[in-house]
Structures are given as structure tokens and as C-alpha cells.
Amino acid sequence: MSNQFETLSEGQQQKLLEKYDPEARTRKLKGIMGWVIFFGLLAFSLFQIYTSVFGVLTAQLQRSIHLGFALALIFLLFPARKKDLGKKHKIAWYDMILAAASIVVGSYWPLMIDDLVNRVGRLTDIDFLVGLLAILLVLEATRRAVGLPITIIAVLFLTYALFGPYMPGFLAHRGLALDRLVQAMFYTTEGILGTPLGVSSTFIFLFLLFGAFLVKTGVGQYFNDLAVSLAGKSIGGPAKVAVFSSALQGTISGSSVANVVTSGSFTIPMMKKLGYKKEFAGAVEAAASTGGQLMPPIMGAAAFLMVEFIGGGITYWEIAKAAAIPALLYFSGIWIMTHFEAKRVGLRGLTKEEMPNRKEVLKEIYLLLPIVAVIVLLMSGMSVMYAALYSIVITILVSAIKKKTRITFKGFIEALVDGARTALGVAAATAAAGIIVGVVTKTGLGLKLANGLLDLAGGSLIPTLMLTMVAAIILGMGSPTTANYVITSTIAAPAIILLGVPDLSAHLFVFYFGIVADITPPVALAAFAASAVSGGEPLRTGVNASKLAIGAFIIPYMFVLSPELLMIDTTWTYLIWVVFTALAGMTTIGAGVIGFWFRKLSWVERLLGIVGGLCLIYPEGYSDIIGLAIFAGLIAIQFIFKGHDTPKTQVSG
Template sequence: MSQNTNLNSDAEKIAEEILRKVDAESDYRILSGFAAKVIAAIAITFSVFQLYTAAFGVLDAMIQRSIHLAFALCLIFLLYPTRKSWPRNSIHPVDLVLAILGALVPLYIPAFYQELVRRAGTVTTLDYVVGLIGILLVLEAVRRVVGLPMVIVASTFIIYALLGPKIPGPFAHRGVDLPTLVQHQFFTTEGLFGIPIGVSSQFIFLFILFGAYLEKTGLGQLFIDLANALAGWAAGGPAKVAVISSALEGTVSGSSVANTAGSGSFTIPMMKSLGYRPEFAGAVEAVASTGGQLMPPIMGAAAFLMAEFVGVEYLRIIQAAVIPALLYYFGVWTQVHFEAKKLGLKGMKREELPKLGVIMKERGHLLIPLIAIIYLLVEGFTPMKAALYAIVLAILSSMMRKNTRISFYDIVKGLEQGARNALGVVAATACAGIIVGVVTQTGLGLKLGSTLVDLANNNLFLTLFFTMITSLILGMGVPTTANYVITSTIAAPALVMLNVPVLAAHMFAFYFGIIADVTPPVALAAFVGAGIAKANPFKTGIEASKLAIAAFLVPYVFVYHPAMLLINVTPVDIVEIVITSIIGIIGVGAAVCGYFLTNQSILERIIFFVGGILMVTPGIETDLVGLGLLIVGYFIQKRKVKK
């Protein structure tokens, strides 16, 4: 036990170091004294403002969003240094000046709101200067807390808007001069203060705050203990624990990279000690953690944005995401199981594992707020009210037993931590608004969609393939919320043009944007897992791509067969598609792993792979042929085992 504790402790330190290198959001200042108190006071005030407007009514859109952004920019410049070489234990004067500007510039809107409304579209010189500074501040904040890739994407869009007439070919447009661009971006709800940051200011922040309180109550450890109790004893137990615990954590978390570092510091050393290869151990945790972004109800906060963009209720997004997410995790579980059997790996001894009954008796009440939030959404409460009540329930439920009770200090720290956790999302959604603003101002979305369709010669499968590649590229190194905004704005319109249901088109682009986190060459979650496992990053990325095979198949299924997303569906349709998909995923997983009942030859792997793909592909004929091939493969394997 002591050795395991030391292993986990070492892994946690490694995870922290890797996070600071790979994840810009984790490379913040660690301050003390007066500076720490000032930052804590600003962060707590930020959370209190969000709770107040959730309880007593949201302010006018521009006012609510500008105050939301002002808090975030101020904190970002105080917590994240301009240069990596600057010390992390003090605030540089340059950052202090930027923090003051970050607070004041967005507050220009509520300060002169009535005058701006009366002038409606007319921009003064002062407006122009303030708006331009505001856009530059957002880009700089994104560079610090999200990373350079998103700044490059947003800057490219801005340049595209300004150089419209000079761009050759079908992407040319009339062009936008700088004052018009600034007015559209900073003084309307069509740009920087558009839908993305609107959703952040109303819903996402509260769910992040909810997650911060769940962390304070110890829910994350409860998930790990539950997973251990349920699967720790099975073949390859720690790997299956990683899959289950990451799926559970994904219901409330918003970062695949942070999840990989958090739970990976526990699960990866355990997998390695059991006998898994380092690359495989790192890949399992990365893929399991990345799937958390696909797991309802929060889905990395993208579910709220999808509801707004698609124009449906939030609950509808959750319902549509359930079956694909479960199939994703089933695919990972299947390959973990086959790999364990192939290597002859045993599970942990039952006496070393926590008992399910004891866990539920001592800490089961911590699940109350999570159950409550789903119940409230089903009953028709708005996401904002559901999150508000769930935050209160998280605090109250912790009081039910002494061993989980959080103190008043923890409650206050929860307010601070929630605000700090939200900074990356606020910056990313503001920047995503800039991208959306350019798309609406120039008509780029329609142009890109038409180009993709023309390139594929109106063939749906080819359009899906090109959209997949586009989404994978756009998703590299970009956080979930911004990732979805970019992929849905650029890639989804192409699918809608070919009569794919809007929800299926958006979900397709979203899935492949997320899977970019485990797809080489830029596979951030896989690289973090590799760092903890002390494995080769590229090989870990390849392993992760193989483990995530279900995520590459399932989106094609729900486009061709929208019943998987519960679109125009009957109970019989649901049962049929779930059963055939499960059988197909088992076949494909066995082929990728090279093991079913025993090791497979090349021919057997081809039989299982083709059979599995045909089972996943919708249609009676393909199902029958696929099932026939899998039965043939089964009997070949059975015969080999007998010999």
C-alpha cells in the first residue's frame, strides 16, 4: 500500500509538471500575501455576481456578458504572466496594467449603455479605440490561458474579413473595414459578445462552479472508489477502473487534458504495475478522459452551446448524446478487456478493494446533487436554475455525514476555485464569438460548406469524411467549447446541405473535434498520459486512436441512422441499433487488438473487422452479412482454442 501511495504521489508531481507544459490553463501564478487575497476577493465576487443574477434575474445581454468578461480578463492577466520566463510568485507591472485595462474596457459598455443604444450602430472615435483594445485584450488573454492555436485561428478569420476583395476564388467577399469590424465585434451580440459568451455567462459558469463544489465534497474520489469496487477485481482491473471513473468524472468535468492528469496520476501507475505496456496505460486514461466530453449532462459545456445553435432544449441534447457516449465507452472497455486477456493480466485482489456497500453507506449521499440536476432538467427547469439548486444541494448533502462535511472556509474557497476554473472557458467563448462574428459578417460558413460538398461531388460519405478531417484539424489543441463552436460553424453546414438532420450534423462535427485530443500528431490528452506513463508520446497517440475506434465509427452511424440520436425513433429502432452496434464494436475491437478467444491471424482479424463494420453500418442486409462473418470468426477461434 505504501509503495502504491509513493507511486501515485510521484505520478501526481509528474502530472502537474506536464500540465504546466502542455496545458496553458494550468501554468498560472502561485501567489501569497496581499496579492493572493486580492485575486481571491475578485474571484469570489465574480462567483457571487453569477449566483446573484442566476437567482434574481439575468441582466440585459450586453451588460451581463460584458461584466462577465471584465471579471475574467482581470483575473487572467493577474494569474497568467505575459512571458513564460517571468516569475510565478509575483505580478509584473505590465500584467497589472493589462488587468486594469481588462476590467475597465468591457465595463465601458454598461457605463455608457444608454448612449450606445441611442447611437445604435454609429461608432465614435472613443468607441473604436475601446473596441479595438477590447478585441486585442481577448486575443492576448486567450493566448495565455487557452494557447496560441486558437489565437492563430481567430486572427486568420479577422484577416480574412479585412482582406475579402483581395482573396481569389470562391472565398472572396466585399470586405470589411476595421471600424465596421470593431463595431460588429464589440458593440453587438453578433461577435465577441455573441451566443458563446452568452451561454458562458448564463449556464456554463454555474456548472463549472457546481463541479468545483463537487470536487470539494470528494465526489471525484467517490467515483474512483466506486469504479474500483465494480471492476477492480476483473481482468485488467485498473484499466477498467480508469474507463469507469473517467466516464463518471466526465458527467461533471470539462477538460480531457485535466481529467487525464487528475485520474491518470492514480490509474496509470496501477496499470503499469499490473503489466500493461506504458503506451497502452497512458492511452487508456487519455481515451477514457476524452470521452468525458461526450458524456451527458455537461459534455465539456458544449451541450449548452449546441442547444443554442441547433435551437432545441438542453435536455434534448442530453438525450441525443446518451447512446453514442455509452457506445464509445463500451468500445474502450472492450479493447481493454481483450488486451488484458491477451496479456493474461489479472485483476486486483478483492480484499484490497473497497466494498460497494460500505462506499454507498458512507459517501453515497454525495451523488444526490448529480441525480438532482438531471431530475430538475427532466422536470423542465432551465439549466441555470437547475445548476443553481444543484450547487446548494452539493453543499447541503455534504453536511449529511461528518466525514464529508465541508467547512465555511471550503464554501468560500469553492467560490474562488469555480471562478478560476471558468477563466479558460470565458476566454475561449469570447474568442469563439469573434470567429462566429466573422462568419456571419462575410458568409464564410456557407462558402466553406459549399466547397466541402463540391469537393465530395455531392456524395454524403465523402462529405462526412472531409468534414471528419476538417474537424480533427480544427480540434487540435483547442478546448471543448471553442472546439465545438469552430467545428460546427465551419464543418456542420456542409452536412446540412445534404439533408443531414441539423442535430446529427452538429454532433458529428463535435465528436471529431473532441477526438482530436487523442489523434496524432497533436494529441494533447494522449501526450499527458504518455508523460505520466513515461512512454513514447507518438506511440501513445497511436494506441489511443486504436482504443477510440468506436468514436470514429459511431458518428457515421448516427448520420446514416439518426435513430441513435433519438430522432424520429421507435423503441424497436433503439433496441435494434444498440444491439447491432454493440456486436459490431466487439468485432472491430477484437480485430484491432488481435485477440478474441485467443490470438488472431491476419485473416481472422480481417473477418472480425469487416464483420464488425458491417454490423455497425445500418441496414438489414449489412447486419446479416456482418453477423455471418462474425459467427464464422467465432467458430474459427473456438476451434483454435480446442486445439
């Protein structure tokens, strides 16, 4: 491809990641400590691979060792304050002490397991101190590696557990003494060492490792090349490239901000060069990158947590399959609106000279084999861990086909180290999420909040969904995918389930709104990162991103009201009809929001488009008839007046 579009250098990308993504704010260590970190990360990966191949240890042992590795490495890699990033090559003395304390906490269960089991429920003074230390270390590590929002939430929940009798109204409970709280948090599998950390120490780590190996093979860059070759020449091609490549990038990244910075450093300058406004270019990338976490098969690792949280024998593949159509509708909505915006403004696609050679790109389609393999393996019923392991092996074999993608021994080791580094923030986030889940379990807070939401909504479904949506967006602000899903599924989902909504629909509902918090002002981390790349105004970029991702605010209501969209108890005939009407609805809403279809729309037509689209999206016979009538009427009007107010195609220099 002709190099006519400026892209961000690796250094510029790193600076943006450090600004907007806490997981990227690490020291760059050299010398002895650099080697200590290197071998620590390598040992972390080797431990995880060893236990997945030869058998996972008992829950407390597997999770505590995983936690010990993560905490110690976080304190050595992540400085206490952002301004200390300037001292990248130095480790403060207190961080050395915290890392040593983390090793003590991580090794306490393996060393003392017989004594701990024999005196279950009775803590010695040493047990109490180690457990209290574990809580404090998890909170501080989470603050450094994940961010302040989830840390504050975890502290509030601990405070709630301790001061239950003093809480107002229905929130009041008997309260937990400090020793009982410490016991629940570290000496049971319902706190720090609970299900979230359990999933992190098995499934999630291996898929993060899989993502690291995909990056080493150049699959991330191939996603961009493939997207450009397929969509670059169409109207508004660069924006469609961003949508397509970001959907694929979501497969190997669980972070909206990381998606924005990596794929956006390529797509945003390309969009600006061809005439898109800064705020719109940034918004397209932010909306698409955020949606990458909604795209099966990996979904930012939250799907693995759903298996454990929903229970009832649901499989990982059932969740991935259920999420497929909503993800298709989400990206279709963004694609449609970018198309209408390009037509409205009159933007061209890429020229032949700016395009990569499609034949050459398609010759490397084999690079997608690892993605196909993981889907096929999961469909076949293979366990998630073994599917991840085999996919890593397939990635290595596929990379060997051509010299430029072949993983050397050095690259192999670097992939192991990079995978472990990526897992640190996830481990801290899931440990903190375990604190939240543990408090909810011990105090019954989940049911209290669910009943409170129902009372506030008058027991009606739609108001309950709206209140749950607001709660999920607020709780999801600034939290990584895995953590915000744990929080929202524990606190918000039960309210919907009490109204008879299927568990899977309820969990995906709160998951969606936890994710779109990344593009919802005023926090909107993904939009802010995109604005830093585009040079646009951050808040306006966030508003535009929310507008483009309007599907994410509508689709969850669709699959709650019509679980058939999740392929639950439906026929193919009805499913095809629901998808057709939903796509037609997304088209009319997109035209109404952008103000253009085949020509510029009047405000009446825009209003009709939005109303008609909502009618089509709502899964009910009469609403479909009304929506289709409006849809057909608008198309007829558009064709009758086609050519009026249509801008001439813009050719940028």
C-alpha cells in the same frame, strides 16, 4: 483500499497540468496581490450567482461584465510567457496595465449603455478605441489562458474580414473596413459579446461552479473508489477502472488533460504495476478521459452551446438524451478492447487485499445524488441555470451527511473561488470563438466553406463526412471543448446540413471529431499528458489511444446514417436492434484490432472481424445480415479452437 500503488503527488500533477494545459499555467500569488486575486475571483462567482437568482442582466451588460472580470483576472494570474512561471509571486507592470484596461473594457457598456443605444451604428473615436482594445485584449488573454491554436484561428478570421477583396476564388468578399469590423466585434451581439460568451456568462459558469463543489465533497475520489470496487477484480481490472472512473470524471471536468492528470495519476500507476505496457496504460486513460466530454449530462459544457446554435426550440435535455447511446457505444468500445488486450497479454485483476471494501464504498453511494439530481431536474423541464443552482445546494446538503465530506465555510468560499478560476479559460475561449462566429456572419464564410466542401466531395454524403471529419480534427487540435465546438459547428457542420442531415446529427458529428483531436497524433494533448504520467513514448501512446477510441471515429458516421441512434423519430424495438448490432460490431472490430477474442486471431480472422464489425455498425438490412454471419462464424471458430494459443494468466509481483 491498500496503498500499494504509487500515485502522483499534487505537486507532480500541477507540473503536468502546467506543461500540457494552458489553463493551469497560473501565478501563485501571495501578499496583497494574492488577496486581490482571491476577492476578485470570489466577486466573479458572487456576481454570477446573484444574476442567476435575481435575473440575468441585458445581454450586453451581463456579457461585458463577465468579460471584464475574466480578462482582468487572466492578466493578473497568467504570465505572458511560459518561462515567467518561475516568477510565480510577481506580476509584471504591463500586466497591471492590461488588467486595468480590461476593467475599462468590461465597464464601458454598463457606464455608456444609454449613449451607445442612442447612437447605434455610429461610433465615436472613444468607442472605436475601446472596441479595438477589447479585440486585442481578448486575443492576448486567449493566448495566455487557452493556447495559441485558437488565437491564431481568430487572427486569421479577422484578417480574412479585412482583406476580403484580395482572397482567392469563392473565398473573396467585399471586405470590412476597420471601424465596421470593430463595431461588429464589440458593439453587437454577433461578435465578442455573442452567443458563445452569453452561454459562458450564464449556464457554463454555474455548471463549472457545480463541478467545483463536487470536488470539495470528494466526489472525484469517490468515482475512483466506486470504479475499483465494481471493476477492479475482473480481467484487466485496472484498465476498466480507468474507463469507468474517467467516464464519471467527465461529469465534473471539461478538460481532457485535466481528466488524464487527475484520474490518471491513480489509474496509470496501477495498470503499470499489474503488467500493462506504458504506452497502453497511458492510451487507456487518454482515450477514456477524452470520452468524458462526450458523456451526458454535462459533456464539457458544449451541450449548452448546442442549444443556442441549433435553435428551433431544441432543449438541453433532448441533446443530453441524444448523446447517451453514442457515449455508451464509445465507452463500450474502449472497455471491450481493454478486455481483449488483458486476455491477450494475460493480465490479472486486483487481489482482495488491493481492493477497497465494497460495502463501505457502496455506503457512500449518496455522493452521487447531485449527479442524479441534475439529470432529474433537467428531465423535469427546469431551466438549465436553476438546475445548476439547485444541484449546488443539493451537493452542499449531501456533503453534510458525513463529517469527512462536509463543506466548511472555508471550503464553501474555496469552491466559489475555484469555480471562478476554472471559468477564466472558458470565458476567454468563448470570447475568441465569438470573433470567429462574428466574421462568419458578416462575410458569409460559413456558407462559402460549406459549398466548397460539397464541391470537393462531389455532393456525396460519405466523402463530405470524411472531409468534414478531417476539418473538425484539425480545427479541434489544441482547442478546449467549448471553443472547438463553436469553431467546428460554425465552419464544418453547415456542409453536412446542406445534404439533408438533421441539425442535431450534424452538430454532434463535428463535436465528436473536435473532441477526438485530443488523442489524434500529431498534437494529441491528452495522450501526451498521459505519456508524461506513464513514462511512455508520447506518439506511440497517441496511436494506441486512437486505436482504442476507434469507436469515436465510427460512431458519428453511424448516427448520421441512422439518426435513430440519437433517439430521433424511432421506435424502441428498432432502437434496441440498432444498439445490439452496434455493440456486436464494436466487439468484432475490437477483437480484430487487438488480435484476440477467446484465443489469438490469425490475420484473416482479424480482417474478417473488422469487416464484419463495420457491416454490423452500418445501419442497413443487408449489411447487418453479412455482419451477423461473420460474427457468428468467428464465434464458432473461436469455440472450436478455444484454448489454442491462450496465454497463462500473469501474476505480477
